[in-house]
Amino acid sequence: MTTTKNRKGNLVRWADECIRSSTIYKNGEIESESFNGQIAAFSVSVALSGLKPAMALYYNQSSNSDVDKTKIIELLAAMYKKEKGENLDKKSLYEKVINASGQAEDELRRLIIEYAIALKLAIRTFKFKKS
Numbered sequence: 001m002t003t004t005k006n007r008k009g010n011l012v013r014w015a016d017e018c019i020r021s022s023t024i025y026k027n028g029e030i031e032s033e034s035f036n037g038q039i040a041a042f043s044v045s046v047a048l049s050g051l052k053p054a055m056a057l058y059y060n061q062s063s064n065s066d067v068d069k070t071k072i073i074e075l076l077a078a079m080y081k082k083e084k085g086e087n088l089d090k091k092s093l094y095e096k097v098i099n100a101s102g103q104a105e106d107e108l109r110r111l112i113i114e115y116a117i118a119l120k121l122a123i124r125t126f127k128f129k130k131s
C-alpha cells in the first residue's frame with residue numbers, strides 16, 4: 001500500500017500533536033536531544049531486526065540509553081490511537097505487537113514504521129533542552 005500525500009500530511013500533523021502532548025515535551029522543548037536520535041533509529045531497527053525485536057529493545061527498561069526509550073513506544077501508541085481510535089498505552093501496544101502474527105503483524109509493522117518516520121520528521125522541528 002502506497003502512502004498518499006494526504007496521509008503523509010496527516011501522519012506528520014499527528015506526530016506533532018502527539019509530541020506536544022507527551023511527557024518528553026516540557027516548557028516548549030524536548031527534554032533531551034537524544035530523543036531525536038532514538039526516534040530516528042527506531043524505524044531502522046525495525047527494518048534491520050524486525051518489529052518484535054525492535055519493540056522489545058525499546059520496551060526494555062534496562063537499556064543503556066540516556067533517555068527512556070519506552071517514551072518512544074508511548075508516542076507510537078498515541079499515533080496508533082489518533083489513527084485507529086483504539087486507546088492503547090505503551091504496554092498494550094507492546095503486547096499487541098508481540099502477540100501479532102501473519103497479516104496482522106505485517107500491517108502493524110507497516111503502520112509503526114510510518115508512525116516512526118512521521119515522528120522523526122516532526123521532532124526535528126522542536127527545540128531541545130540544553131544539556
